[in-house]
Amino acid sequence: MKLKSYIMFAMVACLFLLAACSETEGQKDEGASKEEEKKQSETKTITHLKGETEIPENVDKVVALRPSYFDHMLTIDEKPAGVTAQPQYGGDYIPYLSDQLQGAEIVGSAAEVNLEKILEINPDLILADDYIASKIYEDLEKIAPTIVLGAESEEDRNDPEFWKQDLMKIAKIFDKEALAEEKIAELEEKVAKAQEEVAKLDNKKLAFLRIREKVIQIYPETTHPMVDFLYTDLGFEPSDLTDPKERGDLSMEVIPEMNADHIFLQVDSSGGPENYSSIQESSLWKDLDAVENGNVLKTDFWIYKAWGAIGRDQMVDEAMEYINK
Incomplete structure (x- = not known):
């Protein structure tokens, strides 16, 4: 009898213990669920162009x-x-970031955004510029909250340092302002060392050319983050044909008037290579001091790279490789 009573008592005790454990686990699950719901319901307010x-x-x-x-x-x-x-690069990722973007869905181009593709992604957030927003902001807003970044004024638009403001605004979205500031500081330190290398050059006059299908363009001294990088950050001096603010078209006849010790250039993929081949055949090009001295750098997407820290970091590396060649 005593043995049976003991067994009965043990079984009842086990049942109570299991019930208590189940209730505790249930409370934990309920607590975790409520915490998750709370996180999902929390919001923050972002001020932007809209x-x-x-x-x-x-x-x-x-x-x-x-x-x-x-x-x-x-x-x-x-x-x-x-x-x-980027249609000019075969409708694929922008090349200098392609390795890091693998797996990201392509949702059309800036000229033709694919709203259905965005809807399939079901994003938490959309980041757009004022050009795209001027066309389809309301459509984007129907899919997900849409932040429109960019400059509010022409002065800001021409500020070569404005890219940092967009970086910091995106960092705020992810609560990563400290990391963004750290990355900017690292870049500035790297640029300062590069500037010291440029300062050692005896001749620093530089022209940045863009070779397009039917025209040669020369970029100005200011109003674009790329040229600010060249003339302010690195310390090159503008060529005689480099305008302070305006990009201009050049004919082959005036190219010798550039008086440039260094030529950096970008060749557009559509029609640019053919035009550049023709330019290189010209004696007016061949006789330039920069060409004769081998001081021509064909850059890699610098017009795009200048708008971000990763791109600018690559630009520093390419410029230093050129200087130390």
């Missing part, structure tokens, strides 16, 4: 519709879920 927009506190999937925004996100270790393609 006013103020509430976004989730924890953003996961972001569609970015401008190459500089891809750069900014990757700078703070965030990968976009969707990106625009």
